Amino acid sequence: MKPNLNSITLSMAVAAGLAVFSISAQAQDVLVTGSLTDTSLGGGVFSYTLTLDNTGPEAVESLWLGWALSSSPVFNVISPTSAGNNLGWNNVLDGNSIQYGGASGTAIAANGTGTFTFDSTSIPAQFMSGAAGGSVAYGVDATQFAIEDSTLHSVEFAPTVVATPEPSTFGLLAIGALGFSGAFIRKLRGC
Secondary structure (H helix, E strand, C coil), rough: CCCCCCHHHHHHHHEEEEEEEEHHCCCCCCCCCEEEEEEEECEEEEEEEEEECCCCCEEEEEEECCEEECCHHHHCCCEEEEECCCCEEEEEEEECCEEECCCCCCEEEECEEEEEEEEEEECHHHHHHHHCEEEEECCCCCCCCCCCECCCEEECCCCEEEEEEECCHHHHHHHHHHHHHEEEEEHHCCC
């Protein structure tokens, strides 16, 4: 008995469709969010602290800060120095980027947080506009610092800049508080 060519073709098309669907339905394993705070050190240099939250199911074992294929330029944090972190990871300055690399047992677990520090002449406005900050986080199942952006085991992200008040803002706040308390005291005394 000779098989029907149409039924074979249809079966192969259905199998291919199911394979594509199962691949596209697979969830991203590495998901992160990052928030960046800054302090001016003077002379055009800023001290930055990046808080990286692992919101995906796969542990994150490395971070290439200031490098992403979709960024223009690809290396986008100007003159980074003084790199550090709270995880015991290696800190390697790589041109206008920083490679933070962990090892087995030091990864940021799901729902965990890591803190990364660095100094740079990139100004906060460059991070806010997206001109700086494009970065890639790599999961434990990725090759550290692979030349890839978003895959199942790596994800590109840009940190959100958390505005920090200028010291002069604190001074104005203190003067206003003193003025308010003085007026309040006068009102209590009935003056």
